[in-house]
Amino acid sequence: MSHSGGREPTVSLSLLDATMVGIGAMIGAGIFVLTGLAVDISGPAAIVAFALNGGVTTFTALSYAELAAAIPRNGGGYAYVREVFSAPVAFVMGWTRWFTYMIAGSLYALGFASNFVEFGHIYGYALPGPPVLYALGAVVTLVALNALSTEASGRGETAITLLKIAILGVFVAFGLTAADAGEFDPLFTEGALSVLPAMGLTFIAFQGYDLIATVTEEVENPQVNIPRAILLSVAVTVVVYLFVVFVAIGTLGADGLAGAGETAIAQAAEGFMPTFPIVGTGAALIAFGAVFSTISALNAVVIGSSRVAFAMGRERQLPARLGRFHHRYGTPLVAILASAVVMLVAVLVVPIRIVGNLASLFSLLGFIIVNYALIRLRRRQPNLQRPFEVPLYPVTPVLGIVCNVLLGLFIDWFTWVLAIGWLVVGGGVYLLLSRRDDVGPAGPPEIQDPEPIEPAEGADD
Template sequence: MSSHDQRTPEAELTLLDATMIGMGAMIGAGIFVLTGLAAEISGPAALLVFLLNGVVTAFTGLSYAELASAIPKSGGGYAFVREIFDDFGSFIMGWMLWFAYMIAGALYALGFAPNFLELLHVYGVVAPPDQVGAVVIPLLGIGVPAKFVLAFVAVAGLVALNAASTAASGSAETAFTIIKVSILVVFVAFGFFSAGGGGETSFTFQNFDPLFPESAGAFSILPAMGLTFIAFEGYDLITTVTEEVENPRENIPKAIFLSLGATVLVYLLVVTVAIGTLGAEELAAAGEAGIAAAATSFMPTGVPLIQNGGALIVFGAVFSTITALNAVVIASSRVAFSMGREGQLLPSIGRIHYRFGTPFVAVLLSAVVMLGSVVLPTQSAGNMSSLFFLLSFIVVNVAVIRLRRKRPNMNRPYEIPYYPVPPILGIVLNSVLAVVLIGFLVQTDLLALLLSAGWLVVGGVMYVALNRYRARGDDADSTAEQPTVDEPTEE
């Protein structure tokens, strides 16, 4: 092996960068498109849906924090499971996580396209998104929908940034995340200021009474939690770049808690304002445009550059989707890199580029699969991603318990308080959500379950094929190293 292959990632990301990676992924398109879905299923109790999802997520966040402080390796949940479980178990964990991140990336790329077109439409550059025609590819003469072209451009641009420099991609994530959080803070501030304003739409807590409408009931929050759980997937991305963060044993746990706490707070404030101004029924009717509809109803118009509240939210949605996309480009490539380094994918995937100092091949491979995933039905892809994340979080909580038992004296700069209660609660609650989600998908989206099972089958085949490939390589090496027997010489 050359010296180039033995390079390790350089620690170029600060605590702020790591925190913004988590927030950039969690405060993504979910806050804009899932709020209406939660309101449609559970009414005003959508506020509880996001609160309880934050609580469920926090238990697993504690497990990630302890494991990251004890095992400061890139790769996230895969790196932890690799230390504790057998070869096949760790491979399946990595295989699930890798695909879940790439599917999420495809969703964010497709979410970026209509928001970007809507932003251009607001300023009169293009027609409404549903009226934008196909883009003809030069030389080929083939018309491709504009959303696919924009999704490709977004992925290609971020892949180029990530392949060239980890520090640059981290800095971009930090800047874009600060911008979009600032936009949401402005939305929340105007929403609360509208209380008692007497206008056509103003904030009132009466929209939360009753919290559980008769048509939905208290138990409606469970399927809503399962379907919106992907909104809280993101803090785990921080652990995929552990080796690229300064002082990871201390900074990774801090970044997890900071990103989770800030995200839950932002979500609760935004959902409170959206329901408090529009009401759950109108928010549900607006669907993916619910937050924009709320902003348009109470924010001032005629503001220079911004024009109206809806335009501001569209602007925020563009930044949200692009930062979430950048975060999963980072995460998916690091999982693939870690698997390649451990010998569970091709060795070239687990190497650091001699010039750029990035997992170059892993970034490119992840981008190819990510772009291929855009052809999947959007809803099915989102459901697959949520299911895989729930399953992986269950395994991570099991992993922290097993590591405590197998290596009780291991150096753990951060330890879970009240152990083993949090990881056990994490296992139980994530399992409940996974079962509820599977039951919901059996009735509404069987394709997502079939595609999920198909990906796992492909993973099993890949695992067997790679083992045989490695075995042949080992046999060839052992044969080459066999000592030769000297022929007797005549005297």
């Protein structure tokens, strides 16, 4: 493996911190911003779309868990693909994962802005300026925090994520007493096949556990804690999503949710939640939770996108400056700033529905490659140390590939055109940078067993 000069990553994140990075990214704009849009597509069957997406993403999460334990390096899916594929394939993977996280960042920033404005309206305040200004401000603020300290951004992610889980727990607790199961009869009001495009739109809500793998070298005992964090984050998120969507549809109804759009969950809360001290109405509490949820999701993708750029810079597939940690702050400063630029541009020019579809499509493509990387690594290195192994191999990664391909086919053609356009841009960048002295794709790196890391006390063998 090639490594550029500069400070090495600092181990500063615990198992809880790593798990919260995944949950923080998944329980964010997806549940607050996309629920109403999904119901608009598939009616009450939106809950089926969320459930099926949970199953689909679990296949790939298991693949990530095995690869992360076997290859404990920053960069997530890019790092794994770099081990088993040629340099051009690895570049495509890194290029698309980097873009996915950055475009997802714009989705979360826009979701934050709409919920922040709604939060002001609940208290009778008309906030000055267009919502996009608040989205831009959120990106700039979190970029600054991440540039100064990984530990501070990780600890902040943990605190905010625990808070929003508690708020959604209150929403579910009150909502279960008010939800009407009759709102789901009939379930497929828009036809059974309408579930598939709804899955394509909301799949971005299940992207996030993969961000855990991008900070592997900054997590304590990564060969044990990274697989645990990935699987814990998926399990918690799927359970929370299903309860929240059930309550939202069961109280506000499919038509009401579809009309509410990006603030659907907050509007659903108005009908059944009581008034709370200090915060006020239930809608205010949910709007408050939505603000923090989208902020934590944005923070998570700022972390993840910069680590992919860092890994590509360290592997000399992007400028070497991206692959260095700042000597003073101990963060990949240049990679963070480069990621921020794309997020800011996307916030300004890309509509939120297109952002959601584009991020979902690139996630699906990336997950297909990661599942195949697991199969290829098993064949090429059967004796590689694997502290965690995917159950029911090879059925699990094959199902992951098949399901992700099927979902990708139901994403609209315009999104595919944009995706192909970004790949063409990436091809041009690859050819241009490969001619520079500080950038150059090497051949496939020699695959070696990672140095053994002692499991934590009490951990399973």
